[in-house]
Amino acid sequence: MSTTLDPVQTQAAANGAAGNGVHPAPAYEPNMVLATRAYDVVGTRPVRHDGADKVTGRALYGADKQMAGLLQGFVLRSPHAHAKIVSIDTSKAEALDGVFAVVTADDLPPAKDKIVDVGEGDTRLAYVHGNVLAKGKTLYKGHAVAAVAATNVHVAEQAAKLIDVKYATLGSSMTAPEAMSSGAALLHDDLKTMEYGQPTDKASNVAQHFQWKIGDSDEGFAKADVVVERTFDTATVHQGYIEPHNATALWNNDGRVHIWTSTQGAFVVRDVTATILEIPVSQIKVTPMEIGGGFGGKIPVYLEPVAALLSKKTGRPVKLVMTRADVLEGTGPTPGSHVSVKIGAVNGGKITAMQGNLAYEAGAYPGSFVAPGGMCIFAAYACENVTVDCYDVVVNKPSSAAYRAPGATQAAFAAEQVIDEIAGKLGIDPIDFRLQNAAKEGSRRVDGPKFRRIGCVEVLEAMQRHPHYGAPLAGPNCGRGVAVGFWFNVGLESSCTLSVNSDGTVNLIEGSTDIGGTRTSIAMQAAEVLGIPAEDINPQVVDTDSVGYTSVTGGSRTTFATGWAAHDAAQKIVDEMKVRAAKLLEADAAGVTHEKGVYSAAGKSVSFREIAAQASRTGGPISASATVKPRGVGGSYAGNIVDVAVDPETGKVDILRFTAVQDVGKAVHPSYVEGQMQGGSAQGIGWALNEEYFMGADGGMQNNTLLDYRMPTALDLPMIDTCIVEVANPGHPYGVRGVGEANIVPPPAAIANAIQNAVGRRLQRLPMNPPAVWQAVANGN
Amino acid sequence: MKKTQVQTIVNGRPVEFLCEPRQSLLEVLRDNLSLTGTKEGCNDGNCGACTVEMDGRIVPSCLVLGVEAEGAQIVTIEGIALGSGLHEVQKAFLEGAALQCGVCTPGFIVATKALLEQNPNPTEHEIRFWLANNLCRCTGYDKIVRSVQAAACRLQEEAPA
Secondary structure, eight states: OOOOOHHHHHHHHHHHHHHHHHSOOOTTSTTOOOSOSOOSSTTOOOOOTTHHHHHHTOSOBGGGOOOTTOEEEEEEEOSSSSEEEEEEEOHHHHHSTTEEEEEEGGGSOOOOSOEEEOSSSEEEHHHHHHHHSOOSEEOSTTOEEEEEEESSHHHHHHHHHHOEEEEEEOOOOOSHHHHHSTTOOOSOTTOEEEETTEEEEEESSEEEEEEEEESOHHHHHHHOSEEEEEEEEEOOEEOOOSSOOEEEEEEOTTSOEEEEEOOSOHHHHHHHHHHHHTOOGGGEEEEEOBOSOOTTTTSSOSSHHHHHHHHHHHSSOEEEEOOHHHHHHHSOEEOOEEEEEEEEEOTTSOEEEEEEEEEEEEETSSOOSHHHHHHHTTTTBOOSOEEEEEEEEEOSSOOOOOOSSTTHHHHHHHHHHHHHHHHHHHTOOHHHHHHHTBOOTTOBOTTSOBOOSOOHHHHHHHHHHSHHHHSOOOSTTEEEEEEEEEEOOOOOOEEEEEEEOTTSOEEEEEOSOOSSSHHHHHHHHHHHHHTSOGGGEEEEEOOTTSSOOOOOSOTTOIIIIIHHHHHHHHHHHHHHHHHHHHHHHTSOGGGOEEETTEEEETTEEEEHHHHHHTHHHHTSOOEEEEEEOOOOOOOEEEEEEEEEEEOTTTOOEEEEEEEEEEEOSSOSSHHHHHHHHHHHHHHHHHHHHTOOOOBOTTSOBSOOSTTTSOOOOGGGOOOEEEEEEOOOOTTSTTOOOOOSSGGGSSHHHHHHHHHHHHHSOOOOEEOOOHHHHHHHHHHTO | OOOEEEEEEETTEEEEEEEOTTOBHHHIIIIISOOTTSOOSOSSSSSOTTEEEETTEEEEGGGSBGGGGTTOEEEOGGGTSOTTSOOHHHHHHHHTTOOSSOSSHHHHHHHHHHHHHHOSSOOHHHHHHHGGGSOOSSSOSHHHHHHHHHHHHHHHHHSOO
């Protein structure tokens, strides 16, 4: 039974309200309306606007793009984990009937030495370039080497096999510890370790090492009565979206390029493709098609520049669609990790010191999200003495990409198990122990910032109060575990335009690709301001020529930031409506009041619909745009209570009951908020129990199908209970924090703690699959 | 490659097409017949996104050759809705928020309709077992299973006594 616990929700909202009373809106964010009142639209559950298209098959995803003269392509990929490209001969492929063009890295303009924004951070252009088409060396099995455009995909595939690539294979480094060891094969000759932000002349696979420190952890550990130190490893896993990457491009005869693609960020595709191809951004239009899942993995640009080059060479539109093996071997997995955690506490339960050492596999190019891992690892705790070291390590695996709270899940798997163990040693209930040390407003995170209003305590209290926590366990070899996790969420930039129709409905134009119902959650925020039903808004996600710049759908930001732009645009509409109402009511505009879509002055009133109908007579069309770059981002805490049954004979772990708790600030559309919590939990369960890149001796992925890369099916999971906590974010008009990511952070740790509770064994490596659990039970470790 | 002429019935209407023997039914539906509602997720029968009904059985259309459709009755996602309205399964999926990105949804809806025709009142376990062929990465299945239960209730209420 899905329990959105009303008391908790109400209580949390009340706490938020009280908190806001005590802590008035801070000076850095003026004009904040705090979410202390009931809403008419926000918090309801309308049917999504794109619903009919999505249940009838009419919604057009990237691979559904069809047009006259369309060619189809195929990308040839490296069979070696690490190899020098000696030569590429494309002549046989080009001679094949039905082939129109072949491209390699030589067709790309040489990469300039510059830094580019790739959606959720910056990187060297040469790395983006090199990942799109390998130049000189291939750095992982699956690395794109060449691409063919032909009459159909079968001919293109056949032609790709005729491309003669001579390789000289090189030794490979597959894991962070291996790549960091002396004598490891180096991926990049020119990669020198950045040490504490300073360049060094040390050639290495360690792209970055940095440290954050508050207080003195040695002193803290000296004071502690209990100190636990353990090391944990997690396997490389994939985001696992069901829709493979795709791109269709038309390089038009006037030099303009049009790209249709499934992406989390149409503007990122535009900007990165323009940079790679060295054409102005204004020459590229990107139309974001419906997107079949992303989870961070559809932020990077892979196919778009290649499709564009093929189109330029052929003069025809070209479509590229990845195979599932391409997706698994060529696109962003999330980093495998090697994390040590040491925590000390005194009898009675106060944590005196925390220390973390995180090494993450970036894959072929630097940028493993180890930094957010390091910022989040102890973010649930207020501790005066904390040291965190982070290592960003390149290995011969696909270049890693963001995956839902990138970096935080690996960190929590380590930290939350050590927390659990200390609580056990001190004989304190694990939630009490966390509550006693929980981060609050004013607590300092290891990387510097002091928390604003956060809901860590409220999430823990909701967990403690949840009926699941006190329920009896099912039987022998069953156990219960808890864990919490944190994600910052981001603001970035968004744009929105509203136009009022004469029938009283409103067209809403925005640029955030909708992965999980955000058209509706954005429309609802405009509807709330306008005092009209959500159904009267018609939200559309449009191309990069048709809306202002909008950053990626990522960082749990879309409902937060694009919704905010919709809110602001709607405020402008209300202001204009007052002017129009004044004319209709023959009153002074300053005297017009607005309440729930009714505009009144001097005892008379006129409705939104009536004003819309009279717009032409009162001054013309009514339309408004707004852009935002919000600073009031509110971090989100999530917690899990999970019951498992361990079969000691096979090592199989069944999830018996799973409760996901999360502070979302304000749930704009509670059904889709629950859906995010359930989906993140399911991904976390897969990460915990099954999912893994099995790497062969040749450095290739051995399980590159969805049969062998086994994600949870309906049969593997129970219902996932949700408990929405709403500690209003004082930085957002409705108190929204964002819900997309924090929910994936605690599951692996909570499940590990449950296994420990069930069979007395602490699993220190993901996945905790049957062989690993069986071995732990059998060997006693 | 030489093409073969195939006569079949798609969504209740006779359809004729030419296809290469190596083309899958999925590819034919999408590229030859423009029925792009059926999705490709893996092309090896492991994700269920391309599920269609063929002669009363659900099959992954990526594992069926186009030429095998000769003389068959095929129902795709485009054939589920009744006229301009929606099927109860489609309505239940919308009202129950059983989709997020929606790319697996056509396969789930085709599979669910077949389940409920065969077993009008399935248990939660029966639903999960039946739908284990269909991968969804967004929802965690909770709202899908509940929406199937809701659709089953409604279809039973509607069924003639």
